[in-house]
Amino acid sequence: MIRFAALVSVFVVAVAVRWPSCGESFWVDELHSAWCIAGTLGQVGERAAIGNQQPAYFIALYLWRHLVPASLVAVYGIEATLRATSVLMTSLSAAWLVAIVSGTGIRSRAWRPPSRNPSSDAARGGRFSPTRNTLVGGIAAGLAFALQRDAIFFGTELRPYAAIMLITTAALALARHLTLTGYSIEAETPGNTLPIGSDAASRNPASPEFVQPRGCWGRAALHGLVMFAAAVHVTSLIVLAPQLMVFAIYDLWRHRAHAPSRRAIGITHVAAGVIWIVGAVLWIWSHGELWQSRDNWNSFAITQGWGDLWRMWPWGALVIVPVVGWAVAARLGASISWLRRGAFQEPRDDSGRRRDLLMAGLVLAGVIGSTVVCYLLSAYAGVPLWHRRYLVASLPLLCAVMGWFIGATRCFSQSATLVVQIAMASACLALLLTAQGALATWGRGVSQLARRGEDWRSAVAWVRDAADDDDQVWIDAGLIEQNTQPTLVADPKVEEYLRYVTAGPYRLGERVHCVAAGRDAIAAWLAPSAPDDSGHSSTDLIASQSRFLITRRQSHRFNRLPVGIKGYRFGRVTVLTRR
Known part of the structure; x- marks a missing residue:
């Protein structure tokens, strides 16, 4: 019930900070979106293509425009009515991040329904409920995405980027689920289920040759989600393709100890990779003119210097402060525990925290790698890609990283852990709001955080x-x-x-x-x-x-x-x- 209240609260906050920016006049890029849906359904694809856009988002927008009652348009205006799509998508992403970071994790790769005996669940592997600590990290992640300046700008814009952030959040949720679940060895002994890749599973003589591939469809769905994001806007692959590669490599490594599982997972990823290659070749063949006209984008999608890497995202609030806070708290907690008990003891069954940190590290590595590669391509290869809109899929990922590090912070007691996590979350959000000028804007009595300025x-x-x-x-x-x-x-x-x-x-x-x-x-x-x-x-x-x-x-x-x-x-x- 507490977690549901947190989800709803973050959703409401996200809508509240975005709605005041929805009544402003469309700017020139948004007017292209409005023009695409101003004609017939058959004209949507053609009008999107002439503006170098893909039709999927605009077809959905066309349907929204014709499903919304005229009375709502008369009350709120055409601008707010259409921008509400982006508001709802990014607000849903913010609430979803709370669930992902704090959520219904599964401790072992082999799922088992929870029993009434907690010690039995700890031994077998099963579901665990979000604690107060993980919930603090989830709320922090959701609020960071709800309040971040670029998430607000693109979350109140009539363009495909809000959809990209929602699809990214969905892909993150699925990837998170797949790292916590997996293939189960159906042992000859009824009810005997062991985590794949564990030493116990590899040594278990009762494990048969056959492995039931329960996770193949999930991995195929993950590839499908990223392909869908590419169909909405192909530049989303700048961020999502490296993330998918990192996940596939880790997925194979995690199941390296069990050959049938490794083989099934490898076939799934390789088959998807073949589809990716064929799709990429067809797309390049059909969009060759874009490369010939790439100089047109040099006016706004080029780098100005290495400082652009730091200015791209709020690295301080979303990465540096939570990582440093987690490291300092871990060291202090270990020292205090040693002084009080004579020796430091790891908390019992701390696998959930370790997996959060591993997931955060993998996601962060993918985001940093894609950002640096994009910068190098723009600065030295003449590829005009350096713009936040092309890297916007990084935002929900970075907010999740912040939440995982906060949720993984531990101290010498539960109460101390809760206090430290709340302090870390407050510091991150305060730094975020101060750096982007939101607190100063609200202090002047202005509620509109996103401005286009083209009336x-x-x-x-x-x-x-x-x-x-x-x-x-x-x-x-x-x-x-x-x-x-x-x-x-x-x-x-x-x-x-x-x-x-x-x-x-x-x-x-x-x-x-x-x-x-x-x-x-x-x-x-x-x-x-x-x-x-x-x-x-x-x-x-x-x-x-x-x-x-x-x-x-x-x-x-x-x-x-x-x-x-x-x-x-x-x-x-x-x-x-x-x-």
Whole structure:
């Protein structure tokens, strides 16, 4: 009951800190998501693909949009209604982390139902209930994810990254379950079940040749979850693929003492590996143009220096403080126990704590490895991958690592352990909130922790009210795809894509004519290009006919606008108008 209350409380906290950020205007990336679902179901995949996205998330979003009652949209607005999907997914992830870190662990690899005799369960292996100590670590992990700045930002954004974090949490839960359970040797003696890989099992003469592969489907499901994450957004593999490799290696090593189990597990992972290789080859073959156009992403997905590694995630609050706290507490606890008893004695049946530490170490190694490799590829191989959105699957993993180290902390007594764990959790959360400025924001009476700053809603509404019939409006959304297009975009499909910011929930209406601009839109609109043989260029003529330009780019030209042109700011969106 206490654990259920903790799950619900963390879920409520996660929703509460995210909801105030849901009413803000969509920013340009979110407007692409809204545009994808603004047409028919058949258009969803095509519109997602032209924006270099995969369709799975947008199809689900389309279904959500058409299942939500219009009355809710009228009350909360289209922004909050659609962003609620990300809020719910990340809030569920936060609550799920409480269950994973504190949860219904299984001490032995071979599951047995619990008996009424605790000593019998300890001897055979069975379920154990979460203690106060592990629950503190679980609550800390859930609250850290609920309150972390990037988890809030992506958890209130109409993009696939909240789904990636939820899938990562599900994969972590399954991997955790598989490390605590496994294959059972059905001995000839009824009811005799031993942990695979244990010395007792390897020496047991009653163990038959046949091993029932109860865990094969679970391991296949783990590969399937990661494949599903790749189908939602392929960049999730930057984090999840190394995690899967680490799990497979550890899985084989853990069952090394029993050949049938090792063989069954190896076949499962190898078969999944073949599917991975085939899928990777097909994906690379069908997306070769992305590699050719990778320079387009260099404006925001490149490294600035080795300090980027430290600034990527809150390593101090999520890793350094809990690891150091655990190590110091372990050393002090051992010293105090030795002074009080004359010799240090390990707690009885401490396998659960050791497995928590092992799991935390494996997950942390995978996260650090993927982060460093991603940095090196971006810095030295010219692969523009260095952005939090591409590594966002690391967040629930790091929060779980923090919770496991806190939950594994032990002192010389139960009460001292509880006090130390609460102190560690409080220190980690306080450092997290202070470093990201959340406490200062709340101190000013501001509840909105995630801000985009692009008020497209107000900008489009202002132009819609100010424009006359048949006025021409240039749209300069500042998309990376504009860099390869001339100022006057010739391809109608590309032109439609480049003006999606006014084709979704924020529309200018049928009275005006919208034109999507390519590169150099501001310069062309303000200072027409050189004339051709007739004395006027086509860009010059069209620009002079346009009364409005809506852009999210920043330009030094805005400081001194030509006579007859005025500028209006709506956050980071600027509207230029000429008389």
